[in-house]
Amino acid sequence: xxxxxxxxxxxxxxxxxxxxxxxxxxxxxxxxxxxxxxxxxxxxxxxxxxxxxxxxxxxxxxxxxxxxxxxxxxxxxxxxxxxxxxxxxxxxxxxxxxxxxxxxxxxxxxxxxxxxxxxxxxxxxxxxxxxxxxxxxxxxxxxxxxxxxxxxxxxxxxxxxxxxxxxxxxxxxxxxxxxxxxxxxxxxxxxxxxxxxxxxxxxxxxxxxxxxxxxxxxxxxxxxxxxxxxxxxxxxxxxxxxxxxxxxxxxxxxxxxxxxxxxxxxxxxxxxxxxxxxxxxxxxxxxxxxxxxxxxxxxxxxxxxxxxxxxxxxxxxxxxxxxxxxxx
Amino acid sequence: xxxxxxxxxxxxxxxxxxxxxxxxxxxxxxxxxxxxxxxxxxxxxxxxxxxxxxxxxxxxxxxxxxxxxxxxxxxxxxxxxxxxxxxxxxxxxxxxxxxxxxxxxxxxxxxxxxxxxxxxxxxxxxxxxxxxxxxxxxxxxxxxxxxxxxxxxxx
Ligand SMILES: Cc1cc2nc3c(=O)[nH]c(=O)nc-3n(C[C@H](O)[C@H](O)[C@H](O)COP(=O)(O)OP(=O)(O)OC[C@H]3O[C@@H](n4cnc5c(N)ncnc54)[C@H](O)[C@@H]3O)c2cc1C
Ligand code: FES
Ligand code: FES
Numbered sequence: 291x292x293x294x295x296x297x298x299x300x301x302x303x304x305x306x307x308x309x310x311x312x313x314x315x316x317x318x319x320x321x322x323x324x325x326x327x328x329x330x331x332x333x334x335x336x337x338x339x340x341x342x343x344x345x346x347x348x349x350x351x352x353x354x355x356x357x358x359x360x361x362x363x364x365x366x367x368x369x370x371x372x373x374x375x376x377x378x379x380x381x382x383x384x385x386x387x388x389x390x391x392x393x394x395x396x397x398x399x400x401x402x403x404x405x406x407x408x409x410x411x412x413x414x415x416x417x418x419x420x421x422x423x424x425x426x427x428x429x430x431x432x433x434x435x436x437x438x439x440x441x442x443x444x445x446x447x448x449x450x451x452x453x454x455x456x457x458x459x460x461x462x463x464x465x466x467x468x469x470x471x472x473x474x475x476x477x478x479x480x481x482x483x484x485x486x487x488x489x490x491x492x493x494x495x496x497x498x499x500x501x502x503x504x505x506x507x508x509x510x511x512x513x514x515x516x517x518x519x520x521x522x523x524x525x526x527x528x529x530x531x532x533x534x535x536x537x538x539x540x541x542x543x544x545x546x547x548x549x550x551x552x553x554x555x556x557x558x559x560x561x562x563x564x565x566x567x568x569x570x571x572x573x574x575x576x577x578x579x580x581x582x583x584x585x586x587x588x589x590x591x592x593x594x595x596x597x598x599x600x601x602x603x604x605x606x607x608x609x610x611x612x613x614x615x616x617x618x
Numbered sequence: 619x620x621x622x623x624x625x626x627x628x629x630x631x632x633x634x635x636x637x638x639x640x641x642x643x644x645x646x647x648x649x650x651x652x653x654x655x656x657x658x659x660x661x662x663x664x665x666x667x668x669x670x671x672x673x674x675x676x677x678x679x680x681x682x683x684x685x686x687x688x689x690x691x692x693x694x695x696x697x698x699x700x701x702x703x704x705x706x707x708x709x710x711x712x713x714x715x716x717x718x719x720x721x722x723x724x725x726x727x728x729x730x731x732x733x734x735x736x737x738x739x740x741x742x743x744x745x746x747x748x749x750x751x752x753x754x755x756x757x758x759x760x761x762x763x764x765x766x767x768x769x770x771x772x773x
Contacts, residue, residue, distance in 0.1 A: 320679060390748055526747040
C-alpha cells in the first residue's frame with residue numbers, strides 16, 4: 291500500500307478544510323477504502339479519519355423525522371429501537387449487508403459512499419471509465435452478469451452496491467453535507483446519479499463534501515415495510531437484485547406505496563412508475579405484477595444479465611404480496 | 619509516523635507506526651500477538667477477527683492508527699487463567715480441524731453471544747457469516763457455539 295498521511299480532526303470545520311488538500315479522502319470505518327487502497331484502486335495522500343467528530347448520534351426530530359449522524363456504525367443503527375420499530379426496511383437492509391465484524395466498523399456515511407463492486411473497477415490492470423475516465427468499459431462485452439439493467443450508459447454499466455441506500459431511497463431520505471462553502475442538502479434520489487458520460491462521479495456531492503447526516507422523514511405506515519435481497523448464495527454476498535418496499539393499505543386497496551430496486555442500476559432505482567400505477571388501485575398479485583412489468587419496460591439487459599429483469603419483477607411482487615398479506 | 623496508544627489484551631502499548639500499517643500486522647509483528655492469523659488479507663475470511671473496544675472487527679481491514687486510544691482483545695487475551703467457555707466448547711465439540719479459522723471464529727462467536735446470549739442455529743449461522751472455514755463444514759462450530767451459550771459463554 292502506498293504511504294499516506296493521517297489526521298483525526300475533532301471538528302467538522304477542520305475536517306472539511308483538510309479535505310481541500312489534494313489527494314485527501316475521508317475515512318469512515320475504512321472497510322471499503324482500506325480494501326481499495328490495498329488493491330491500488332485508491333491511492334490517497336491524506337486520510338481524514340472522521341471518528342473523532344461528533345456525528346455518531348441518532349436523534350428523533352420534533353417533526354418525527356430521524357436524523358442519523360454520518361459516523362453512526364451500521365451495527366448500531368440496525369439495532370436502534372426507533373429504526374427497528376418505525377422503519378423495519380432500514381434495519382433489514384443494513385443487516386443484509388456485509389458481516390457483523392464489518393458492520394461494527396462501517397459508518398452509515400461510508401456505506402452510502404462505498405464504491406461499486408464491478409470487477410473491472412476493482413482490477414487496476416483492466417480498463418474502466420469509472421476508475422480512469424476515457425479508458426473504456428470492457429464490461430459490456432465481458433463479465434456483466436451482475437451489472438446494470440436500468441439507466442446504464444455506453445461508458446458504464448456498474449451498479450451501486452449499497453443495500454442501505456436502497457432502503458433510504460424508498461423512504462425519501464435526505465442527505466446533509468458540508469463543504470468549506472457551507473451546508474448542502476439533497477434527497478437520496480438527487481444524491482446518487484446515473485453514470486451518463488461521467489461515470490467517475492458516483493454522486494452529485496460537491497468535491498470535498500463531508501456527509502454529516504442522513505434524515506429519514508416521518509412515515510407512519512413504514513411499519514409495514516421490508517427489504518428482500520437475492521444473491522448467488524444465501525448469505526454474505528452482494529445483491530443480484532434487491533427490493534425495498536413499504537405499503538399503506540386501505541382495506542384491500544393500496545393507499546400509498548414506496549418501492550426501490552437495488553442491484554439493477556448505478557443508483558438505487560426508485561420505481562416511481564410502478565408506485566404511480568399502484569397508488570389507489572387494488573392490492574392484488576396481478577396489479578403488482580403489471581406495475582412491475584411497466585417499470586421494467588425501461589430495462590436494457592445485456593446478453594448475460596437478462597435474468598435480472600424477471601428476478602426483479604418476481605422479488606418485488608413477492609415482497610409486496612407478503613407485506614400486504616395477499617394470498618399468493 | 620504517528621504515535622498511537624493501544625491496550626492489547628490488557629497490556630498498554632505505545633508505538634510509532636506508519637499510517638498504512640494494518641492492525642493485524644501491528645498486533646503480530648509489533649506486539650507479538652501471533653495468535654491472530656492473516657487468512658485472505660481482503661476482509662473476506664474473518665480469520666483475523668479481534669475485538670476493538672469489545673466489538674468484533676476484521677483486523678486486516680483496520681489501520682493501526684484507527685485503533686489509537688482503544689482496547690484490543692485478541693484470542694490470546696480471551697483466557698483469564700482458564701479457558702474461555704467458547705474455547706472449551708470448540709475443543710469439546712471438535713469445532714476445528716486445521717485450526718486456521720479458529721481464532722477469528724472464536725472471537726466472532728464471543729461477540730455474537732454478547733449481543734444474543736441464546737441464539738438459534740440460524741442466528742448462529744447468520745452471525746458467523748463473515749467467517750469462512752475450509753475444513754469443518756460448520757456443523758461442529760454451530761454445536762460449539764450452542765454449548766458455549768448453554769454455559770453462559772457471553773462473558
Ligand atoms: C466482504 C465484504 C462484503 C460486503 N458486503 C456488502 C453487502 O452485501 N451489502 C452492502 O451494502 N455492503 C457490503 N459491503 C460493504 C460495506 O457495507 C462497506 O464497506 C461499508 O458500509 C463502508 O463504510 P465505511 O465507514 O467503512 O466506509 P469507508 O471505507 O471508510 O469509506 C468508503 C468511502 O466513503 C467515503 N466516506 C466515508 N465517510 C464519508 C463521509 N461522512 N462523507 C463523505 N465521504 C465519506 C470515503 O472517503 C470512501 O471513499 C461489504 C464489504 C466487505 C468487505
Ligand atoms: S485476513 Fe482479515 S478477513 Fe481474511
Ligand atoms: S478448521 Fe480449517 S479452516 Fe476452519
